[in-house]
Amino acid sequence: xxxxxxxxxxxxxxxxxxxxxxxxxxxxxxxxxxxxxxxxxxxxxxxxxxxxxxxxxxxxxxxxxxxxxxxxxxxxxxxxxxxxxxxxxxxxxxxxxxxxxxxxxxxxxxxxxxxxxxxxxxxxxxxxxxxxxxxxxxxxxxxxxxxxxxxxxxxxxxxxxxxxxxxxxxxxxxxxxxxxxxxxxxxxxxxxxxxxxxxxxxxxxxxxxxxxxxxxxxxxxxxxxxxxxxxxxxxxxxxxxxxxxxxxxxxxxxxxxxxxxxxxxxxxxxxxxxxxxxxxxxxxxxxxxxxxxxxxxxxxxxxxxxxxxxxxxxxxxxxxxxxxxxxxxxxxxxxxxxxxxxxxxxxxxxxxxxxxxxxxxxxxxxxxxxxxxxxxxxxxxxxxxxxxxxxxxxxxxx
Amino acid sequence: xxxxxxxxxxxxxxxxxxxxxxxxxxxxxxxxxxxxxxxxxxxxxxxxxxxxxxxxxxxxxxxxxxxxxxxxxxxxxxxxxxxxxxxxxxxxxxxxxxxxxxxxxxxxxxxxxxxxxxxxxxxxxxxxxxxxxxxxxxxxxxxxxxxxxxxxxxxxxxxxxxxxxxxxxxxxxxxxxxxxxxxxxxxxxxxxxxxxxxxxxxxxxxxxxxxxxxxxxxxxxxxxxxxxxxxxxxxxxxxxxxxxxxxxxxxxxxxxxxxxxxxxxxxxxxxxxxxxxxxxxxxxxxxxxxxxxxxxxxxxxxxxxxxxxxxxxxxxxxxxxxxxxxxxxxxxxxxxxxxxxxxxxxxxxxxxxxxxxxxxxxxxxxxxxxxxxxxxxxxxxxxxxxxxxxxxxxxxxxxxxxxxxxxxxxxxxxxxxxxxxxxxxxxxxxxxxxxxxxxxxxxxxxxxxxxxxxxxxxxxxxxxxxxxxxxxxxxxxxxxxxxxxxxxxxxxxxxxxxxxxxxxxxxxxxxxxxxxxxxxxxxxxxxxxxxxxxxxxxxxxxxxxxxxxxxxxxxxxxxxxxxxxxxxxxxxxxx
Numbered sequence: 008x009x010x011x012x013x014x015x016x017x018x019x020x021x022x023x024x025x026x027x028x029x030x031x032x033x034x035x036x037x038x039x040x041x042x043x044x045x046x047x048x049x050x051x052x053x054x055x056x057x058x059x060x061x062x063x064x065x066x067x068x069x070x071x072x073x074x075x076x077x078x079x080x081x082x083x084x085x086x087x088x089x090x091x092x093x094x095x096x097x098x099x100x101x102x103x104x105x106x107x108x109x110x111x112x113x114x115x116x117x118x119x120x121x122x123x124x125x126x127x128x129x130x131x132x133x134x135x136x137x138x139x140x141x142x143x144x145x146x147x148x149x150x151x152x153x154x155x156x157x158x159x160x161x162x163x164x165x166x167x168x169x170x171x172x173x174x175x176x177x178x179x180x181x182x183x184x185x186x187x188x189x190x191x192x193x194x195x196x197x198x199x200x201x202x203x204x205x206x207x208x209x210x211x212x213x214x215x216x217x218x219x220x221x222x223x224x225x226x227x228x229x230x231x232x233x234x235x236x237x238x239x240x241x242x243x244x245x246x247x248x249x250x251x252x253x254x255x256x257x258x259x260x261x262x263x264x265x266x267x268x269x270x271x272x273x274x275x276x277x278x279x280x281x282x283x284x285x286x287x288x289x290x291x292x293x294x295x296x297x298x299x300x301x302x303x304x305x306x307x308x309x310x311x312x313x314x315x316x317x318x319x320x321x322x323x324x325x326x327x328x329x330x331x332x333x334x335x336x337x338x339x340x341x342x343x344x345x346x347x348x349x350x351x352x353x354x355x356x357x358x359x360x361x362x363x364x365x366x367x368x369x370x371x372x373x374x375x376x377x378x379x380x381x382x383x384x385x386x387x388x389x390x391x392x393x394x395x396x397x398x399x400x401x402x403x404x405x
Numbered sequence: 406x407x408x409x410x411x412x413x414x415x416x417x418x419x420x421x422x423x424x425x426x427x428x429x430x431x432x433x434x435x436x437x438x439x440x441x442x443x444x445x446x447x448x449x450x451x452x453x454x455x456x457x458x459x460x461x462x463x464x465x466x467x468x469x470x471x472x473x474x475x476x477x478x479x480x481x482x483x484x485x486x487x488x489x490x491x492x493x494x495x496x497x498x499x500x501x502x503x504x505x506x507x508x509x510x511x512x513x514x515x516x517x518x519x520x521x522x523x524x525x526x527x528x529x530x531x532x533x534x535x536x537x538x539x540x541x542x543x544x545x546x547x548x549x550x551x552x553x554x555x556x557x558x559x560x561x562x563x564x565x566x567x568x569x570x571x572x573x574x575x576x577x578x579x580x581x582x583x584x585x586x587x588x589x590x591x592x593x594x595x596x597x598x599x600x601x602x603x604x605x606x607x608x609x610x611x612x613x614x615x616x617x618x619x620x621x622x623x624x625x626x627x628x629x630x631x632x633x634x635x636x637x638x639x640x641x642x643x644x645x646x647x648x649x650x651x652x653x654x655x656x657x658x659x660x661x662x663x664x665x666x667x668x669x670x671x672x673x674x675x676x677x678x679x680x681x682x683x684x685x686x687x688x689x690x691x692x693x694x695x696x697x698x699x700x701x702x703x704x705x706x707x708x709x710x711x712x713x714x715x716x717x718x719x720x721x722x723x724x725x726x727x728x729x730x731x732x733x734x735x736x737x738x739x740x741x742x743x744x745x746x747x748x749x750x751x752x753x754x755x756x757x758x759x760x761x762x763x764x765x766x767x768x769x770x771x772x773x774x775x776x777x778x779x780x781x782x783x784x785x786x787x788x789x790x791x792x793x794x795x796x797x798x799x800x801x802x803x804x805x806x807x808x809x810x811x812x813x814x815x816x817x818x819x820x821x822x823x824x825x826x827x828x829x830x831x832x833x834x835x836x837x838x839x840x841x842x843x844x845x846x847x848x849x850x851x852x853x854x855x856x857x858x859x860x861x862x863x864x865x866x867x868x869x870x871x872x873x874x875x876x877x878x879x880x881x882x883x884x885x886x887x888x889x890x891x892x893x894x895x896x897x898x899x900x901x902x903x904x905x906x907x908x909x910x911x912x913x914x915x916x917x918x919x920x921x922x923x924x925x926x927x928x929x930x931x932x933x934x935x936x937x938x939x940x941x942x943x944x945x946x947x948x949x950x951x952x953x954x955x956x957x958x959x960x961x962x963x964x965x966x967x968x969x970x971x972x973x974x975x976x977x978x979x980x
Contacts, residue, residue, distance in 0.1 A: 293767035293827055321715065325765040351717030358710055358758055370707055373717055397716065 533922025851926025
């Protein structure tokens with residue numbers, strides 16, 4: 008069940024006004040209505056249901072009572088009961104606002120997607136109420152998925168992500184949808200082309216992302232066995248070896264990774280990622296001139312590569328050319344103004360140039376970002392990157 | 406009894422003062438080796454010290470000790486060794502369960518345990534040790550940092566010490582780590598900086614493996630320091646009457662941010678004649694305090710480029726080494742760091758401006774899987790250029806569960822200076838003693854056998870220390886310069902010596918306290934390559950006066966006393 012709490016907020020203001028007006032009277036109808044409202048307000052849905060069922064018996068022709076009861080059923084997850092009740096409310100008073108949407112969402116909850124689709128579509132596309140629209144969107148995403156209309160589901164998910172970019176529930180459902188979609192596509196790939204390079208590559212990437220480096224390497228090498236000149240695979244092998252070597256600087260993996268990146272560039276000289284990784288490896292080995300050349304190669308094919316801009320800038324600073332580093336750091340910051348390392352390196356470049364004012368400015372920005380990032384790191388897990396990032400994240404209690 | 410004779414006097418007098426006991430001595434059997442190697446002579450030295458340890462290191466308190474001090478406490482011209490010990494949480498209630506020890510150099514390659522006679526065996530939960538003449542009586546006193554009150558032992562000049570902590574007022578009760586003596590206000594008396602680590606109580610230790618900062622690569626480990634509170638630092642001003650005053654807050658070095666202080670060292674980074682202060686902080690930005698000359702300091706580490714890694718990340722910093730490794734005339738800083746980080750080499754470009762050249766110098770990469778502690782710029786091969794030594798060892802015994810490639814005990818690192826701003830890792834070829842895995846902590850460098858090359862003593866957390874004898878370093882020439890202040894502090898801490906030998910110009914600063922929780926030989930060692938004489942020696946004393954001396958033959962141990970025109974040769978060439 009999608010979260011129904013907000014449904015009350017949506018509908019209570021619509022159907023609640025009429026029902027609640029009964030509180031002023033002392034007749035049985037009004038007493039049940041008042042008791043039902045109290046129970047509803049306090050979250051005692053079973054009590055609210057009992058009061059409104061009594062009301063329905065006492066006043067079967069009051070649309071608002073049916074609508075209210077339908078809402079209570081919805082809230083209780085009794086969607087089978089909600090559907091006829093809400094239909095009756097609409098039959099009695101077709102103009103009751105938002106009840107159509109609640110009915111459609113109830114139908115969606117019990118898997119009657121075809122019936123639910125028009126009402127939910129209308130609520131998502133036409134409602135001016137952002138809360139109702141959000142709920143309808145989530146249901147619509149589910150309905151399309153249930154109906155096998157994957158493209159429509161993805162469209163809705165993308166639209167929802169745009170409308171509610173920081174909504175946890177929206178993020179969860181869209182993430183789940185995309186993951187599921189990816190899974191289904193890969194399964195299909197496995198069915199239609201079990202020995203294809205595509206499947207081996209997909210398996211390699213899946214294993215690599217999970218840290219199953221040996222399995223990933225096996226899959227990537229399968230790709231090369233079938234298609235030795237396939238671009239991108241040597242790079243992936245290099246990345247996997249590099250990751251595997253992270254815990255053991257003395258292992259031969261790093262040297263093999265370097266070879267893999269070089270092989271990648273033989274096949275595809277435009278692979279900026281491979282050139283960048285070689286640049287980083289040279290830089291960390293203190294081989295500054297080759298590092299510079301590799302970073303420049305990466306940027307020649309991918310000028311917006313902010314990590315490569317920073318890598319080149321650091322290399323130039325180390326080579327005693329801070330003035331040459333400045334444009335690269337500024338370019339990196341254009342791509343990613345929130346980059347701590349770019350701001351820090353900018354401060355280092357200005358320091359080397361003796362420009363204390365600009366150094367202070369860059370340090371202030373760096374300090375601000377650092378404090379913010381420290382806050383963020385406590386809650387947001389760090390994601391793997393496709394290349395070695397220009398940062399070092401703390402992995403330990405130290 | 407000393408005899409004095411003039412051996413060289415081109416415009417000045419060089420006087421030879423041969424110490425009666427001062428013949429060149431050796432530690433263990435000498436042997437011809439090539440290349441230069443370090444040999445583990447711990448057993449031959451008869452130093453039977455063993456650091457107490459707990460197998461699991463469930464608490465951070467059990468992982469950080471201890472340091473080592475090399476001092477000539479009895480004035481016999483030979484370096485003695487003080488090794489600091491600490492109990493475990495389980496044995497903490499037994500105050501005598503961990504005995505720190507003083508081992509007297511007997512001049513024949515062996516040492517004798519004189520701890521009980523000296524009265525320096527029970528400082529408590531020991532961490533580190535430094536030595537200097539705090540009362541200007543000509544004899545080195547000993548300061549021991551502890552978890553709990555620190556101790557200042559006054560040298561009684563008869564082989565014994567007296568604990569004068571209470572009178573002196575230097576018993577910082579917190580968890581102290583690195584300490585360093587320096588005369589920050591130029592009054593001729595040594596002041597004392599003490600770094601403190603974590604504010605933690607034995608009866609409220611964080612539970613092993615329970616919490617966000619109690620995991621390493623997914624395995625449960627001891628907690629901290631992240632997630633715990635730092636303890637603040639202390640600066641004691643020496644009042645000259647046997648007492649000290651806590652001026653930390655007034656001076657601006659009290660560490661209000663409560664960072665996790667570790668190694669500390671004084672150094673006149675900006676050449677203004679006033680010592681500045683560098684403090685390595687674990688899991689936090691390091692401090693570089695500029696001495697403002699009015700009793701206050703300003704932290705300029707971020708602006709100077711020595712607070713963070715080159716990514717702008719704080720590192721788990723432990724030890725500090727300072728030296729002019731590139732003959733630029735500036736003091737560069739080397740900082741040892743935690744695993745998954747790199748040891749940082751901050752090259753001094755100009756006054757208080759540094760560049761992180763760790764990767765460019767080729768010293769960073771090999772350090773990434775290691776946890777570095779003690780560190781030294783030392784010219785182990787006497788070629789006139791400072792090389793680098795690092796003592797390593799992990800904090801968590803549990804790291805072996807991560808995989809076969811991650812080790813708890815770790816090899817040391819030795820880098821040879823290529824004279825080009827880069828270093829070459831020569832660990833594998835410098836003797837098997839360096840590659841034997843150990844859980845090293847503090848280390849001190851000094852010429853234990855007075856043979857003209859630098860030896861190293863490492864205090865290991867889990868048991869016996871390692872005494873590393875330099876074999877072959879003295880195949881090239883050297884000069885060792887000892888100093889004695891008169892108007893300046895008697896230990897001449899803060900004095901800078903410049904030695905010129907042909908095209909070779911080297912500088913060294915006299916320092917008390919650096920590396921990790923340790924104190925090295927205060928005599929300044931200059932390698933000379935194959936040069937047979939030094940053209941000139943210049944001393945800038947801590948009070949700012951400068952003395953220059955003429956030619957001195959190579960391979961000597963000389964002493965310069967402030968204000969005296971003679972250079973005393975205190976020990977003949979061992980060659």
